[in-house]
Amino acid sequence: MDFSLTPEQQQIRDMVAEFVDEEVVPRAAEIDAADEFPWDLVEEMSDLGLMGMPFPEEYDGAGLDYHSYAIALEEISRGSGGLGTVVAAHTSLAGNMLNAYGDDDQKSAFLAPLNRGDDVGAFALSEAGAGSDVPAMQTTAEKDGDEYVVNGDKLWISNGSVADTVTLFAKTDPDAGHRGISSFVVRPEEDDGFYVEGTEDKLGDKGCPTAELRFDDMRIPESRILGEEGDGFTHALETLNGGRITIAARSIGLARAALEDSLQYAQDREQFDQPISEFQTIQHKLADMDTKIQSAKLLMHRAADKKIRGEDFIKDAAQAKLYASEISREVTNEGIQIHGGYGYTKDFDVERYYRDSKLNEIYEGTSEVLRNTIARRLLK
Structure with a gap:
């Protein structure tokens, strides 16, 4: 495959590279040593439109193609691997879930704030006994009237302790295997029963908190389901x-x-x-x-x-x-x-x-x- 950058892609690369050289590289060792979420850099990236790169302008995204997004993330990661994971978990996982499977109301309510950088996103799939084996998850979401009641635990969740919006996977039909898994939008500050149990002390990837999450009779409205039951x-x-x-x-x-x-x-x-x-x-x-x-x-x-x-x-x-x-x-x-x-x-x-x-x-x-x-x- 012969691939060369378009003028717009070159402009994106040069802009992000300049930001990384000036703002990220000088801070990278400090981020690694302190292992604290770099809120100020995330705010600066938001101002540059880097928190919603591949999503439609209609929902306050930057409307970039996936080449441009990958190029920008490459540059960000060149400066700090932890910051690269922050952006990837926020965008590629939480953002892509909402963009692909959310309805218009969900995109306006949850995707647009992610794209603006007002909110930070996370993607809660893995569990202690369900990493590569996704259908082994134990977290459940039981329908109760016009709400779902969620119980369970998630592990290894990038951005999990700082996220404002979490895309969560749980079993709505525990007996249906992978066909019983559904996906939801969770708002940690709004949804009672959402607990951060702690963050991991990792070999690397510092600055991006990797959290253990617990859900104890957490009630969320049925409007928070993405798609239909069983689509997760x-x-x-x-x-x-x-x-x-x-x-x-x-x-x-x-x-x-x-x-x-x-x-x-x-x-x-x-x-x-x-x-x-x-x-x-x-x-x-x-x-x-x-x-x-x-x-x-x-x-x-x-x-x-x-x-x-x-x-x-x-x-x-x-x-x-x-x-x-x-x-x-x-x-x-x-x-x-x-x-x-x-x-x-x-x-x-x-x-x-x-x-x-x-x-x-x-x-x-x-x-x-x-x-x-x-x-x-x-x-x-």
Whole structure:
């Protein structure tokens, strides 16, 4: 596939890159150390229209195509992996759920504030016993008059402790397997019975809180259901398919950061009376790092192109996410190796890129699950 950016896409890339260089990169180490949600940066991104990039202007979105969104998320993640996850969970998951499956009233009430950045979104699917095995979820939503009563727990919820709007999955028919799962909109500040049990102390992805949520007889009006009862499993899978494109973007952003730092370091660091960039071993590492990044970009944009065209992009998104996530770990690892002992210290950013990159192989479809998905599409 031959892919070149349009003038508008170049403008988006340059604008976001400038913002990241000026505002995010200087703060990234602080965000990582403090592990606190960067409210001020989210507000600045809202002012730039970066919290509702791929959604219609009718609902206060920016109306960008999925290429532009992926490009912007790549740049944001280049500056901070945690901030990249904040935007991806907010947009690719919560926002995409509302945009795809909400009715006009739901979009006006819940999607528009997300797009403006007035609200932060989260996507509550995973549970302690239901990660890749979605139908194993235990959270239930029982109809009671014109309300649903929700009970259960969710785990690993990005933005979960700070979200104003949560798209929630629960079983409305516990005996129907995946056909009994439905999706809802939850408002933590409004809905009694919504509790944040705590947030995880993670290896990386700092600044994006990963929360455990509990629902104790939480009552929500029936107007909060997305689509019909039993649609939730399909909603989850289709949303995750689109989300995988942007996890590929996060992966590429982190890999690019490692390459850019390594290029600079290799030319500055001298050993045996010459820059280490003069050694063929280092040159080969840099060449392999860039080749992997460029290959991942093509896979990402191929998946985005098929999504935009309305074609089947499930395999393409799985391949983009699988490959980009794995080369992200490999490239950031090589970045540490090029930096030598310095790369293993917090004085240099490459150790943070490495920690942040590992998550890409786990969330929104583990590498093992994605290989299953790809194989099924090949054998179909």
